[in-house]
Amino acid sequence: MRLINVEAFLDFHEGKARPDAQILKEFNDSELAGTAYAALSHCWGKLEDEVQYTEMESLTNVDVATRGKIQRRSGYRKIRKACQQARRDDLHWLWVDTCCIDKRSSAELSEAINSMYVWYANSDGCFAFLHDVDAKTLPTEPDNRNFSESNGWPRWFSRGWTLQELIAPQDVHFFNQNWEYITRKRDSVDTLSVITRIATGVLKDGLEWSHASVAQIMSWAADRTTTRGEDRAYSLLGLLRVHMPMLYGEGKSAAFLRLQLEIIKTNNDQSIFAWGWKIKNKSASRFLADDPSYFRDCSNIHRITHVDFLNILEEYISKSRLHALLSTEKRLQTFAVTNHGIQIWLPLTRQSRTGPSELFSAMLACCEARGTKSRSSPITIAIEQFDHRSRSRCLGWPQVENQILPVKFKKILLPYRDNVNPTIRGPLKKQSTARFAFEDIIRSDSLIVVVGAAGSGKSNFIKKLTGTVPTTTIHLH
Numbered sequence: 001m002r003l004i005n006v007e008a009f010l011d012f013h014e015g016k017a018r019p020d021a022q023i024l025k026e027f028n029d030s031e032l033a034g035t036a037y038a039a040l041s042h043c044w045g046k047l048e049d050e051v052q053y054t055e056m057e058s059l060t061n062v063d064v065a066t067r068g069k070i071q072r073r074s075g076y077r078k079i080r081k082a083c084q085q086a087r088r089d090d091l092h093w094l095w096v097d098t099c100c101i102d103k104r105s106s107a108e109l110s111e112a113i114n115s116m117y118v119w120y121a122n123s124d125g126c127f128a129f130l131h132d133v134d135a136k137t138l139p140t141e142p143d144n145r146n147f148s149e150s151n152g153w154p155r156w157f158s159r160g161w162t163l164q165e166l167i168a169p170q171d172v173h174f175f176n177q178n179w180e181y182i183t184r185k186r187d188s189v190d191t192l193s194v195i196t197r198i199a200t201g202v203l204k205d206g207l208e209w210s211h212a213s214v215a216q217i218m219s220w221a222a223d224r225t226t227t228r229g230e231d232r233a234y235s236l237l238g239l240l241r242v243h244m245p246m247l248y249g250e251g252k253s254a255a256f257l258r259l260q261l262e263i264i265k266t267n268n269d270q271s272i273f274a275w276g277w278k279i280k281n282k283s284a285s286r287f288l289a290d291d292p293s294y295f296r297d298c299s300n301i302h303r304i305t306h307v308d309f310l311n312i313l314e315e316y317i318s319k320s321r322l323h324a325l326l327s328t329e330k331r332l333q334t335f336a337v338t339n340h341g342i343q344i345w346l347p348l349t350r351q352s353r354t355g356p357s358e359l360f361s362a363m364l365a366c367c368e369a370r371g372t373k374s375r376s377s378p379i380t381i382a383i384e385q386f387d388h389r390s391r392s393r394c395l396g397w398p399q400v401e402n403q404i405l406p407v408k409f410k411k412i413l414l415p416y417r418d419n420v421n422p423t424i425r426g427p428l429k430k431q432s433t434a435r436f437a438f439e440d441i442i443r444s445d446s447l448i449v450v451v452g453a454a455g456s457g458k459s460n461f462i463k464k465l466t467g468t469v470p471t472t473t474i475h476l477h
Helices: 006-013 029-033 053-057 064-071 074-088 106-121 162-167 189-196 200-205 214-220 252-266 306-313 319-326 458-466
Strands: 002-005 024-026 038-041 093-095 125-129 173-175 181-184 282-284 301-303 335-338 341-354 357-368 378-385 391-395 408-414 433-436 473-476
Touching: 002 006, 006 074, 006 093, 024 053, 038 074, 038 106, 038 162, 074 093, 074 125, 106 162, 125 162, 162 189, 162 200, 189 200, 214 301, 252 335, 306 357, 391 408
Parallel strands: 038 093, 038 125, 125 173, 433 473
Antiparallel strands: 002 024, 002 093, 173 181, 282 391, 301 357, 335 341, 341 357, 341 408, 357 378, 378 391
């Protein structure tokens, strides 16, 4: 970890630093353990307004003209003000993401992103700079006039990376655009909860003591944005306690899929399948979400413990049969990723059969907290099965409360990616296009025309109607 020497930087600013002064210093893990430091949390401005690592490293050796240009940048002013605040707090070191990471090295960038949550958590002071706030208080309700581009709240609360920067530190001190103190996290948990939808318990005690579900953590990021699409996933690594390499260029959907698969490797939290449970009248060909926004309605989804879920299942499956099913392995606590999908044991109830498809409801080991002492029923998701292997997710199917239909505990395979040609490497090729003219249609032909925009569900309709998946796009002339 690389840190700014607060005194050396301020000496440079005041014109007192020697040319050989070292403003940046690298610490190994053992050295860092005994070093108190502050961390700056902020929104990046334009790249040319920030101070980069190479500039900070050579700051004391640049000519007067270059020094003046750097000092006039808004990013330089942020660092100077943060250093001054650190000195007031008797902290001699400061971490700033713009200049403490050498982003020319992909290995260093990947290590930093995977370590960032811990770095903020271990900081002895975290300064959140709200560059678009001039008041000395946090807003308590949306203000679309002043914050129209960030959902009515200061922009800091709309950025993907600042989510972990709010949760990880024990405390966060907020400053306005003039670097005037506003408040601290510990004193404003109710207001911060309104702004962020994060439970007050998480803001008070941290993730370690709150036992937040995967779905809850994803929901906090639902409306946040990042400059690069992949960072929608990468900014959640620390919050979800997983590590993975950065592959910029893979796209946000691929990055988010990799994130979810990494979560499944270390966590048996079934709330990861609860996304979109309030979305109406849509279907999905895979059971992992494309983006955190699909978890928007999951801020109150809590895990059900293994013991409690067994007690619930005993209401629908006889105790002897249930324990026989669970005797060979801990099936409720285990699901595995294969090249064909996610193997998982779920309580299934057959709801209906229409033509070639059957509709099942599957009970997940998670529920919605309703603020009452009565136990909420488990979340159910609707699964449409076209044959013994082809399944899709039906969104918007009503939640099944207190099921009375027979429940079977079965192992099923849930697809997590769309079917792709395994021989294709690199970006997927465009689908082939079949063309024909109306004069080619003869009187004895039966013609069904399915019209709809991309993503409207045409393929699912054709699949239900014919039992096959359309592989071409047909243009009529």
